Amino acid sequence: MKTSQSLYIAAVSVEENLKELNSVISCSRMKTDVLGGRLVMGHLALLLGFMGCVTMEGVVTSDRLNVCIDSKNHKSEPGPETALFDKCSPWTNRSCCTESITKDLHASPAWYNFNWNHCPELLSTACRGHFIQDLCFYECSPNVGPWAVQVNQTFRKERFQHVPLCQSECSSWFNDCKEDYTCTKNWGKDFSWETGTNKCPLGSSCKKFKDVYNDSIEFCETIWDYSWKVVPQSEPCMVLWFDKNSENPNDRVAALKVGSGADHIDFSHLTYLVLVLLSVCLQIV
Secondary structure (H helix, E strand, O other): OHHHHHHHHHHHHHHHHHOOHHHHHHHHHOOOOHHHHHHHHHHHHHHHHHHHHHHHHHHHHHHHOOOOOOEOOOOOOOEOOOOOOHHHHHHOOOEOOOHHHHHHHHHOOOHHHOOOOOOOOOOOHHHHHHHHHHHHHHHHOOOOHHHEEEEEEOOEEEEEOOEEEEHHHHHHHHHHHOOOEEOOOOOOOOOEOOOOOOEOOOOOOOEEHHHHOOOHHHHHHHOOOOOEEEEOOOOOOEOOOOOOOOOOOHHHHHHHHHHHHHOOOOHHHHHHHHHHHHHHHHHHO
């Protein structure tokens, strides 16, 4: 909110000052006195300041890079771990989770009191493996800050939403789960929690994933209440597994998200205005 307000105030200031620009330019063409030059230089400084403001505001938003969301098991800030367990190991060099958390989440039958086997048919090993991988991303990734939103839940104050997930990751996940069973489409919202753990809603029935979801995209986007947004491989997108001895490829995705924050600003237009003002200043001098 502070960033948006700052940009709005700066934009309004520029707009108001530009109203005087034509009269200043007219004065300059008539070889007016030094006061005209001061006015032009004032406007030029304002515009340059606004451009700097936009740029710096973009930098300010980078404080959402390399952060941990505010949640029960997350560290206050990302850092290295001696080791992370199994499917969480890619984040060993820089993670928001601890080794003990990664061991527990692999072993626990009900992480956050969530029962994976809410239907009589147990989740297959392959399917559950994808959910564990997804959970490792949730607990360990330092790259979701740009998509973090505030929530009011007992175990967290933030969650991420609409994080771009590579289509290949989603397809693999759905293919390994489509023959498994569930009783509801949105696991983040639809279950009954009256007993303290998730139960199938009254009147629901267990069906195969492939009969609950139309396709892999609907599955990946809906199951955790739109934490994910599936995008083509050609677009910047997150992966759930990478070589821990290489760079984290999700760093670039988060950085690009932050960089796109000022895409709506027409820098070419601002540049043109600055050039006009420079020309005016030269005429006066």
